[in-house]
Amino acid sequence: MTTSASAVPxxxxxxxxxxxxxxxxxxxxxxxxxxxxxxxxxxLAGPILYCVYAAFTNMALTGTGAANVKxxxxxxxxxxxxxxxFTNSIWLTLVFTLISAIIGQNTLGLGLALLMRRSxxxxxxxxxxxxxxxxxxxxxVAAYLLSAFFNDDGTLNVILHKVGLPGQDxxxxxPIVAVSIANIWRGTAFSMLVYSxxxxxxxKEIEESAxxxxxxxxxxxxxxxxxxxxxxIMTNLMLITLQTLSVFGLIYAMxxxxxxxxxxxxxxxxxxxxxSFSQIGYGTAIALVMLAIGAIFSLxxxxxxxxxxx
Amino acid sequence: xxxxxxxxxxxxxxxxxxxxxxxxxPLLWVLFASVNRTAGLxxxxxxxxxxxxxxxxLNVTTxxxxxxxxxxxxxxxALLTMVCAVLAAxxxxxxxxxxxxxxxxxxxxxxxxxxxxxMVPVYGxxxxxxxxxxxxxxxxxxxxxxxxxxxxLTKTFMDGVPISLEEAAWVDGASNMKALRRIVLPLMWxxxxxxxxxxxxxxxxxxxxxxxxxLSPERLPASVSIFTFFGQYGEPNYGQLAAYSLIYxxxxxxxxxLLSRKLGGAFALGGxxxx
Numbered sequence: 001m002t003t004s005a006s007a008v009p010x011x012x013x014x015x016x017x018x019x020x021x022x023x024x025x026x027x028x029x030x031x032x033x034x035x036x037x038x039x040x041x042x043x044l045a046g047p048i049l050y051c052v053y054a055a056f057t058n059m060a061l062t063g064t065g066a067a068n069v070k071x072x073x074x075x076x077x078x079x080x081x082x083x084x085x086f087t088n089s090i091w092l093t094l095v096f097t098l099i100s101a102i103i104g105q106n107t108l109g110l111g112l113a114l115l116m117r118r119s120x121x122x123x124x125x126x127x128x129x130x131x132x133x134x135x136x137x138x139x140x141v142a143a144y145l146l147s148a149f150f151n152d153d154g155t156l157n158v159i160l161h162k163v164g165l166p167g168q169d170x171x172x173x174x175p176i177v178a179v180s181i182a183n184i185w186r187g188t189a190f191s192m193l194v195y196s197x198x199x200x201x202x203x204k205e206i207e208e209s210a211x212x213x214x215x216x217x218x219x220x221x222x223x224x225x226x227x228x229x230x231x232x233i234m235t236n237l238m239l240i241t242l243q244t245l246s247v248f249g250l251i252y253a254m255x256x257x258x259x260x261x262x263x264x265x266x267x268x269x270x271x272x273x274x275x276s277f278s279q280i281g282y283g284t285a286i287a288l289v290m291l292a293i294g295a296i297f298s299l300x301x302x303x304x305x306x307x308x309x310x
Numbered sequence: 311x312x313x314x315x316x317x318x319x320x321x322x323x324x325x326x327x328x329x330x331x332x333x334x335x336p337l338l339w340v341l342f343a344s345v346n347r348t349a350g351l352x353x354x355x356x357x358x359x360x361x362x363x364x365x366x367x368l369n370v371t372t373x374x375x376x377x378x379x380x381x382x383x384x385x386x387x388a389l390l391t392m393v394c395a396v397l398a399a400x401x402x403x404x405x406x407x408x409x410x411x412x413x414x415x416x417x418x419x420x421x422x423x424x425x426x427x428x429m430v431p432v433y434g435x436x437x438x439x440x441x442x443x444x445x446x447x448x449x450x451x452x453x454x455x456x457x458x459x460x461x462x463l464t465k466t467f468m469d470g471v472p473i474s475l476e477e478a479a480w481v482d483g484a485s486n487m488k489a490l491r492r493i494v495l496p497l498m499w500x501x502x503x504x505x506x507x508x509x510x511x512x513x514x515x516x517x518x519x520x521x522x523x524x525l526s527p528e529r530l531p532a533s534v535s536i537f538t539f540f541g542q543y544g545e546p547n548y549g550q551l552a553a554y555s556l557i558y559x560x561x562x563x564x565x566x567x568l569l570s571r572k573l574g575g576a577f578a579l580g581g582x583x584x585x
Contacts (some may be wrong), residue, residue, distance in 0.1 A: 004382050008428045026407060027408075029401055029405050029407075030405075030409060030488065031466075031487075032397035032398060032401055032487070033397070033398045033401055033413070034395045034485070035393070035397060035398070036395065036397065036398035036457055036461060037398075038449065039394060039453065039454045039457060040454055040458070041422070042454075043418060043432070043448075043450060043451050044454055045433075045456035046435060047428045047432045047434075047435055048423075048428060049433035050431040050434060050435060051427075051428065051430070051431040052398060054430075054431060056433065073555070073568075085421075093341045108329075112326070112329065115322045115325055115326045116321075116326065117317050118318065118322040119319070119323045119326050120319075120323055123323045123327055123330070124326070126327070126330050127329060127330035127333075128332040129328070129335050131330070131333050132566070133337070133563075134333055134336075135335075136511050136562045136563065136566050137363075137515070137516075137559055138514060138515035138532075138533055138559060139515045139516065139517050139559060140517050140533055140536050140537065140564070141340075141516075141536070141555040141558065141559055142515075143339055143513075143554075144340075144536075144551065144555060145336045145337065145339060146335070146336055148339040148340075148343075148351045148353070148548075149335065149336040149339065149350075150352040151352075152351075153350065153351050153352035153353075154311050154339070154351060154352070155335055155336065155339060155353045155355065157340060158352075158353060159335075177406050185333065185336065193579060202575075210358040211381065217318070233347065238422065239421075239422075242352070242421075242422045242423075242424065243341050245424050246424030246425060246426035246427065246516045247426075248426045248517075249516075249517035249518050249521075251539070252517075252518075253517070259450075267424070267426040267427070270426075270427070274430045274498065276358075280430065280434065283429050283430045284431055287427040287428065287429075287430050287431065288427075288445070290424050290426070290427035291424065291427045291428070292422075293422060294422055294423045294424045294427065295419070295422070297422060298356075298418075298419050298421075298422030299392070299419070299422065299423060301418075302415060302418060302419060
């Protein structure tokens with residue numbers, strides 16, 4: 001048994017010894033990354049680059065853009081920002097993200113995680129199962145369930161009638177609110193899980209000593225507990241924002257973006273332009289705007305993680 | 311002091327119960343409608359419960375083939391994701407090179423990109439490569455789209471396995487891959503199972519990707535073929551739709567039960583995500 005240092009790969013956390021090692025060794029060590037990198041280059045980087053190219057052309061499935069594809073410069077973007085349907089979809093996407101992710105899922109998830117620490121085991125299990133159950137349901141099934149729930153004859157109106165309030169067809173009267181609530185119903189589990197994990201690492205003593213010092217429930221929450229899980233809040237907010245930006249199936253199955261365009265968020269608008277109207281060039285320009293929004297959020301998130309870690 | 315504590319516990323329980331009931335409410339319709347032969351969108355207790363809806367949908371075209379397609383598609387994609395993610399996580403977790411940090415940052419960045427946005431160019435790419443309407447192509451794309459998140463989670467779980475055992479194996483002349491297979495994987499299989507199951511659940515529910523990339527009815531997975539209940543024929547049969555929804559949901563419920571019984575449940579995932 002030899003203990004020559006060169007046979008032992010350098011473990012994480014120690015400084016790599018690059019001097020005594022042939023250059024190929026490092027390369028060989030990293031070889032297991034190849035399948036993942038290959039797939040991501042072909043099916044992720046490739047389409048994104050293609051997106052950047054097609055967004056500046058008049059590519060289409062029918063008409064002039066189908067016969068000869070031409071560069072049209074910024075025309076697609078000019079068309080988008082001048083179109084009321086596009087600005088409408090941007091606006092709706094922002095409302096949808098704000099209501100369903102940042103306010104709904106995030107706050108409700110944190111609230112559930114906090115309350116679950118003080119509850120009995122039975123209640124905790126019941127609520128946990130109900131919330132996570134809504135999360136593991138397939139997207140389309142969730143959409144049907146919520147459509148039925150918000151329907152004219154649906155569960156919500158039955159309850160409203162029981163307590164003497166007027167009901168209505170919610171998918172028609174307030175479609176963006178209905179799909180936002182649907183997204184809260186479906187997505188809250190994620191925030192709940194992240195916050196439960198984060199809260200389980202907050203030492204009980206710190207909160208208890210704050211209580212001893214006379215800090216009441218709300219003050220303790222705002223000044224002691226929340227700062228201690230700020231990193232988890234940051235991570236969670238970013239991830240759910242990004243997930244919510246690209247929600248398609250839920251809205252498509254519930255309202256198809258309608259009535260009219262009253263719940264047509266950016267992904268649905270892109271789908272309609274690219275496939276229903278065959279405007280691939282214009283559709284990819286919208287996709288590029290979505291990617292840019294995602295990329296900006298993603299970068300803020302990375303910066304946040306970095307500065308926290310430092 | 312103790313009385314106040316008891317009151318606050320009681321309020322916590324009551325609020326939680328109320329929230330739990332709110333989450334259960336939408337589920338009532340699917341349960342009632344599935345056993346009601348004349349179900350509509352109205353939620354009502356069926357007067358004479360029947361399994362006729364289940365009988366009606368349990369045939370090859372409506373249920374068996376789409377579910378089987380879904381199992382092949384999502385099972386294949388989830389396995390491919392997992393193999394690539396484990397292989398990629400090993401060097402990232404074990405060796406410190408200049409390459410690690412930029413790669414991990416890229417991976418994190420990719421988890422943030424809206425996959426929906428890439429679907430238009432992906433469709434173009436699939437047309438170029440003649441991959442439209444093939445299970446293989448769709449599997450590879452689905453695997454790729456969940457790969458960044460899976461690599462990230464797998465690396466987090468792998469970091470939890472102490473490196474000292476491998477160092478002994480390396481000294482004994484074991485190769486990296488052998489150390490990974492014999493030492494690391496057996497020690498982190500609960501983490502692997504958590505990532506695998508959540509990858510599968512995510513794919514099982516995914517509608518948009520197979521909806522765009524697959525065309526022929528005989529290749530469509532359950533997540534897309536459920537849409538055919540709303541055909542050109544006007545009002546769908548809601549009872550059958552509800553029964554089918556329940557059947558289609560069963561695999562992920564079973565996986566979730568497995569997860570919560572054996573692996574500490576979804577809470578293990580929360581721990582890995584919050585970083």
